[in-house]
Amino acid sequence: MDAEAPPEQPERLLQPGHPLADRAANETLHGFEQAFRQRFERLVPVLKELHATQHALSFPERARELIAESLGFAAPAALLDDAWINGLDTRALYLHGIFELFEQVVNGYWAGRDDLVSEAERATAYFLDCDFHEVDISPCSDGRLLGLRRFILRLPDLAVRTRSHAGALFDVEEDVRYWTRRELLRFREGQPTTADVPSRYLKIAVYHFSSRDPAHEGCMAHGSNERDAADAALRQLRSFRQAIENTFCCGASVDTLLIGVDTDTDAIKLHVPDGETRMSLYRYVDTAVLYRQTRELPEQEASLRVYQALQQAIAQQGWGRGKGEPHEGMLRLITRLLLNNLSQLDYVARYHDGRYADGGHRERLILVGHEVEEMQVRNFAYFAHLETLEEGGPGLDVGVEKIFRKLNTERGLPIPVVVHYRYDRHVPGSRERVEKRCRRIRRVILERYRELVDQGLLGCHMVIRDKQSGSQLERLAA
Ligand SMILES: [Zn+2]
Structure with a gap:
């Protein structure tokens, strides 16, 4: 058998018309x-x-x-x-x-979307109802996860924090600092809850795999091995929790959640935490299976099956066995995520024939620096969250060397890189400092990939803007 040939494709994976789809x-x-x-x-x-x-x-x-x-x-x-x-x-x-097109879509995104703030407020209230005062997601930088928040999980733009890192290997220290800032806000301003409310911080890591071609189209940062990708993300979550528990005693802790995404269908594997908030690679609910099992059921019966699927995962024996069920708030949230994802599977079934035609990479540009929440369409950009190039460099290399080499440079098409940072207009000197940083990062990128730059095969564009959502991009001249 030819090892390079992708596995046989079944006719059509998912059919549209799920009773629970929005x-x-x-x-x-x-x-x-x-x-x-x-x-x-x-x-x-x-x-x-x-x-x-x-x-x-x-x-x-x-x-x-x-x-x-x-x-x-x-x-x-x-x-x-x-x-x-x-x-x-x-x-x-x-x-x-x-x-230019990048700036058009970003700047045009907020026009006529006055509903975003109220949508975010509703989501925050819902999270609080599930006992979470913060939801923080770290997906892989892979462009096929770009639709994670808006499409795959259906979470509002402004209600969750998202930071992408190659292989979902987020920076533990940086995230502990962010956690500290959020806790301080609770102490000082009671935002979004006062510090005495026993709500929790939820950290979600998202790895990915390909059901159609698992050996080639999985996560580049983990050699396209699903198990390695999931295991690495789970370890990172454990390190994050450990870091917080060790640095801040007195019961300081966080909840964690591991999710795997099939980039061919947007189906998720939701790893169900147990009563001690621990997860296993072997205990999860697979929405692709759930979708097929429930598509032809009446609405109520389908809802019940979602609940049963969760209970089955919780009661699982063998390798994936856990200790009891997660707390009620977590149970509510993961039920919601499962339902949201069923809507997305119906979407993929209806508008993409049940599986994306572009299973592989089709990114148009690389985004470096701070997240651009307006870019939420699958496979459009490779995101390298980057505070310093020493730490973020390897993630950027995955984009340039592994993904865009084949996509662009081997064909003679240049790689567009956008450096994007936010400043705080309320802080004196912030804009100037961010502008300097943007220029410094651009210089280092041009230096790092000099060979490509000299051939006109890599170009770098700089934009900054105020940190408030909805602010317009300000272009910096090279
Ligand atoms: Zn990846």
Whole structure:
């Protein structure tokens, strides 16, 4: 048998029409996804047309018009005016186009979305109802998890913190510092609960795998091995909890949750914590199985089956055996996550034929620095959360060397890198410091990948903005 051939594909994995799916939400999400994709899809055809017509006398004028009309931005004059000398620099134009479109989708995201704040408030109230005052998610940087919050788990934009790291190997020290800040807010301002309320901090780590081609399309940071990816994420969660318990005594602790995502279908493996909040790689609910078992049931019966699936996981014997059931709030939250994901599976069944056609990587750009919550469409960007390049460098290398080499540079297409950081306009000097940092990071990136940069195969764009959600990007000139 040929080891390289992907395993046989069953006709269609998931059928649409699940009784528990939120169809109205699915329609809204589909509209959002379509608009997002269409915007980027116009770029390459326009570049091809420009390339084909670059020798015409009136080229610069016609090019300007075509770009403005079809893509909605202005191209650098020199690029078009000088095309007659050495030919049109399509690589530079491609980079410019991706950066412009990126700014368009980010800046346009909040228009007409006044509902976001109330949506977040409702979610925060719901989390508190589940005894959590903070939900903090660390997924892998892989672009196929970009839709994690909005699509796969259906959590509101502003209610949860998300930080992506290659292989879900989040920075324990940095996250302990964040936890400390959140606890301090509870003490000083009673936000979102006062310190005497026994609510908890929830840390979620998200690894991923591929059901269609497990040996090749899993997590790059873990050699495409699902077990390694899950095990590493679970260890990281344990280290995080240990760090907090050891640093802050007096019963300081956090709840943790491990979730695996099948990047072909968006189905999740939700690892159910036991009564001592511990998880096992062998104790989980698989929503792909649950979806198939419940799709043809009446609504009430389907709900009951979701509950039963959880109880079965909790009562599991053998390797995955745990000690008792999780606390009531956790049980409520994970039930909600399972239901939310069933809606997503219905979405994938309805709009993507039950499984994504782009099983592999199709990212358009690499985002470095702070999260961009507006980019939540699957496979659009590789996210490298980065505080310093010493720590974040290896994660960035996975993106540049492993993912984009095949996607872009081997074909001669450049890698667009966007450096994005936030400042706090209430803090004097914050903007200047962040601007400096942005420039420093850009310099180091250009240095690190000098060979690619010299061939025009990597370009770096800088943007900063105020840390408040909904603020517009401010472009920094190189
Ligand atoms: Zn990964």
